[in-house]
Amino acid sequence: MLFAYKAKESNGRVVEGEVEAGDQKSAIARLREQKLSVVAIAETKKKKKKGKVTSHDIVIFSRQLSTLVSSGVPIVQGLNILESQAESPAFGFVIGAIKTDIEGGLSISEAMRRHPKVFSELYVSMIKAGETGGILDTILERLSSYLESAELLKAKVKSAMMYPMVVGGAAMLITVFLIVFVIPIFKDIFMGFGAELPFMTRLIIGASDFMRAYIIYVAIALGGAGYALKKYVKTEQGSRKVDDIALKLPVFGILLKKVAIAKFSRTLGTLIKSGVPILQGLETVAKTAGNKVIEEVIFKARDSIKEGGRLAEPLKKSNIFPAMVVQMIGVGEETGSLDNMLVKIADFYDQEVDTAVKGLTSMLEPIIMIVMGVVIGFIVIAMFMPMFEMGDLASRQG
Structure with a gap:
C-alpha cells in the first residue's frame, strides 16, 4: 500500500x-524511524505500476544519472529526465517517487532507502557517502562501474550453469518420452515372440510399465520434494547448509568461491574508496554476500576489526579465502591502500572466473554427451536385442 503523508522534521520544517x-x-512506524513527526497520513489513490525492476534497469539508471550529474544537471531535473525515459513503468514510478521525496525535503539516499526492493543497502550507503563528501558525481561513476562489473560476473556464472541445465533437461525429456511412449510399442511386438526376453529388455520394459502406471504419483512426489526443499532453504539452518554444500562441490564449488571472492573484493573496495567506514562497509558486504557461510566469515572479520584486530586474520582462518588473497589484504592494511588492493584482487578473480567458466563449459560438453549416449544407447540396444536373437533363431531353424 502507498501512503501520502505530511510530517515535521526535528528542526520544525514540514515535508511531504x-x-x-x-x-x-x-x-x-517507518516515518518515525526516519525521525519524522507525522502531521497527516492517508492512503493515496495513486497505484504502483505493475512490473519488476531488473538489475539491468539499475545499471542503466546509475550510468545515466552519473553522466547527468557530472554534466552539472541538477539532481531533480536529472531524475525528471530519467523518469520520462524509463522503459519499465515500475521503475519510472520509483524514480518519480524519489523525485517527489527529494522535492519534499529528503536527501537522495533517504529517498532511495524507501525502495529497498529496488536499491540495495550497498547502493544507498554509497549514495549517502557521496552526499556527505560532496562527491556525488564521482560516487555515481564508481557505482556504475561496480554494477556493470557485477552484472558481467553474474552473466558469466549464468552462462556456465545454463548449458548443462538445458542439455541435461533435454536428455531427461527424451529419455522419459522413449520409456513412456516408444517402449510400449516394442513391448507389444515382443509379447508375440513367445520366448524369454533378455535381462536388459525386461529391465527397460519394467521401467516403462512402472512409469506409465505411477507417473502421476512420481510427478506429485517430485513436486512435493521440490516444494519441501524450497521451504527448507528459506530457513536459516537450511540456507546455511545448502550454501556450505555448494562451496564444497567438486567443480562448481571452486567456481562459486572465486565468484564470492571477486564480489567481496569489488564491493568492499568500492565502498572504502567511496568513503564508507570499513565497519559499515563490511556489514553491507556481508548482507549482500548471497552465501550464509561467507556472510558469517565477513561478520567475524567485522568483529575482529571492532576489537582492534585486522581484516586478514579471520579471513585466513575461514579456509575460503586463498593465502594469496589474505596476504594481499594484509599488505593493503599495512600500507594504507586496502581499497586499491581489493580492486586489484577483484580484477584478478574476474579473470579467474572467466577462465573457470570456459574450462567448466568445455569439460561438461563431452561428459553430458557421453551420459546421453550411454542412456539412449542402453535403451536402443535393449530394444533390438530380442530382434537379433529371433533372427539368429530363425536362421538356425532354416
Missing part, C-alpha cells in the same frame, strides 16, 4: 512525500 507499507500503522 509518499511511503510504501503494509498498513497505516507500519507506514507511521
Whole structure:
C-alpha cells in the first residue's frame, strides 16, 4: 500500500512525500524511524505500476544519472529526465517517487532507502557517502562501474550453469518420452515372440510399465520434494547448509568461491574508496554476500576489526579465502591502500572466473554427451536385442 503523508522534521520544517507499507500503522512506524513527526497520513489513490525492476534497469539508471550529474544537471531535473525515459513503468514510478521525496525535503539516499526492493543497502550507503563528501558525481561513476562489473560476473556464472541445465533437461525429456511412449510399442511386438526376453529388455520394459502406471504419483512426489526443499532453504539452518554444500562441490564449488571472492573484493573496495567506514562497509558486504557461510566469515572479520584486530586474520582462518588473497589484504592494511588492493584482487578473480567458466563449459560438453549416449544407447540396444536373437533363431531353424 502507498501512503501520502505530511510530517515535521526535528528542526520544525514540514515535508511531504509518499511511503510504501503494509498498513497505516507500519507506514507511521517507518516515518518515525526516519525521525519524522507525522502531521497527516492517508492512503493515496495513486497505484504502483505493475512490473519488476531488473538489475539491468539499475545499471542503466546509475550510468545515466552519473553522466547527468557530472554534466552539472541538477539532481531533480536529472531524475525528471530519467523518469520520462524509463522503459519499465515500475521503475519510472520509483524514480518519480524519489523525485517527489527529494522535492519534499529528503536527501537522495533517504529517498532511495524507501525502495529497498529496488536499491540495495550497498547502493544507498554509497549514495549517502557521496552526499556527505560532496562527491556525488564521482560516487555515481564508481557505482556504475561496480554494477556493470557485477552484472558481467553474474552473466558469466549464468552462462556456465545454463548449458548443462538445458542439455541435461533435454536428455531427461527424451529419455522419459522413449520409456513412456516408444517402449510400449516394442513391448507389444515382443509379447508375440513367445520366448524369454533378455535381462536388459525386461529391465527397460519394467521401467516403462512402472512409469506409465505411477507417473502421476512420481510427478506429485517430485513436486512435493521440490516444494519441501524450497521451504527448507528459506530457513536459516537450511540456507546455511545448502550454501556450505555448494562451496564444497567438486567443480562448481571452486567456481562459486572465486565468484564470492571477486564480489567481496569489488564491493568492499568500492565502498572504502567511496568513503564508507570499513565497519559499515563490511556489514553491507556481508548482507549482500548471497552465501550464509561467507556472510558469517565477513561478520567475524567485522568483529575482529571492532576489537582492534585486522581484516586478514579471520579471513585466513575461514579456509575460503586463498593465502594469496589474505596476504594481499594484509599488505593493503599495512600500507594504507586496502581499497586499491581489493580492486586489484577483484580484477584478478574476474579473470579467474572467466577462465573457470570456459574450462567448466568445455569439460561438461563431452561428459553430458557421453551420459546421453550411454542412456539412449542402453535403451536402443535393449530394444533390438530380442530382434537379433529371433533372427539368429530363425536362421538356425532354416
